[in-house]
Amino acid sequence: MADALVGIVANPMSGRDVRRLVAQASVFPTAEKANMVQRLLGALAAVGVGRVLMSTDLGGISAGVLRASRQHRPGRDAPWPAVEFLDGWVPTESAVDTVRAVEHMVAAGARVVVCLGGDGTARVAARAVGSVPLLPLSTGTNNVFPELREATVAGLAAGLVATGAVDAAAVTRRASVLRVRAGQRDEVALVDVAVSSALHVGSRAVWDPSTLTELYCTFAEPDGIGWSSVAGLLLPSRRAEPEGVALRLGPGGRVVRAPIAPGLIRSVGVRECRVLAVGETVAVRTASGVIAVDGEREIEFGPGVDPSVRLCAEGPWCVDVRAVLRRAAEESLLVEQDGGLP
CATH class of the missing domain: 3.40.50 (Rossmann fold)
Structure with missing residues (x-):
């Protein structure tokens, strides 16, 4: 044609x-x-x-x-x-x-x-x-x-x-996509949403796991790279499947050695890892910090903003x-x- x-x-x-x-x-x-x-x-x-x-x-x-x-x-x-x-x-x-x-x-x-x-x-x-x-x-x-x-x-x-x-x-x-709402901001992620306790956007890329508190993934493949690899090594989820994965990060649980960037393997503490259902909305527990979508910090939030993350099938x-x-x-x-x- x-x-x-x-x-x-x-x-x-x-x-x-x-x-x-x-x-x-x-x-x-x-x-x-x-x-x-x-x-x-x-x-x-x-x-x-x-x-x-x-x-x-x-x-x-x-x-x-x-x-x-x-x-x-x-x-x-x-x-x-x-x-x-x-x-x-x-x-x-x-x-x-x-x-x-x-x-x-x-x-x-x-x-x-x-x-x-x-x-x-x-x-x-x-x-x-x-x-x-x-x-x-x-x-x-x-x-x-x-x-x-x-x-x-x-x-x-x-x-x-x-x-x-x-x-x-x-x-x-x-x-599938993750829809993030924080005050007047509305962002979409194709792979993952990471919540950090850092106070400012600063460098847009996220590579330090010590400040991360929550992680949400549309899919999580064990052979992937980036933050979704943390979920992939615990609860693999193929991109063809509708469900995603939700994690709470920090000490007191399992420690995953994950390839968070090319050539960069870090130990990440995971307190909770579970299936995230399509249509499920999760309230962000972190009181203030920065939200990164697909590895780039986009949203700063403080007390009273109450961000949320929702897994949607309309990507x-x-x-x-x-x-x-x-x-x-x-x-x-x-x-x-x-x-x-x-």
Whole structure:
């Protein structure tokens, strides 16, 4: 379907937070992010996607893709879809850029939005994507929600869904989210909500377990990274399952040695660990402190605010890359017949 439209948003700031001062996290340079986009473009064209909307940034990703597009020669190089770079506003180098880009892509009729970033970028994109399928690719620090997957394969999956070759309803999964309310603030987390007794936001990243008092997770996989790994090593919960996990942290219970960041394993005291049901609202017990969503401190609160956390099933629809390619194999969608693809 030549008129199929895919959106690509790439965060130039992902993978550059303070955790690199205390951990050995991978670095995704600007050039590699631009190369990932180019690999996406080649794969999208291979399965019939005709148009792509690409976010613009001040970090050099869109500039790198633009230079490559000007050097791209039909007939010599593998074909690309027509690429349109979003403009009309000055990038702010903040989450606002991702929200604006995704909103524009959805309004323009994108059938899939591919998001390059970490957990924080995926969370921001999820707020704006609505019912359009989201395919998050990992280029951040703690990459629990986005997949660490080759962009070429992800591009094939996104293209097969966007063109309708594979039914989106059969290969997308609706993620659960944690909704945090604290006074006038309302935030959503895709992976976890951590409550700290620290008094100020300060550095947005959370890497010191000594101040944490409560932890809530949408899912908790034992082979994950970040704070959700604490729950995953006690009460594993697959992301495909609706229930989450709730923990009270501190001394007096079990101690979990968990990978809270790449190369950073810490002992975390857990006083209580239980299943968190869909629709359950939990009142935060900590009297004052800071609440972090998906690893980034967002909300300061004090006495009288009474924050709460609720597990909801109405998160973004996410493309299951493995399911798409399995369906493609079953239906021979990428197998040549009579000299061409079916």
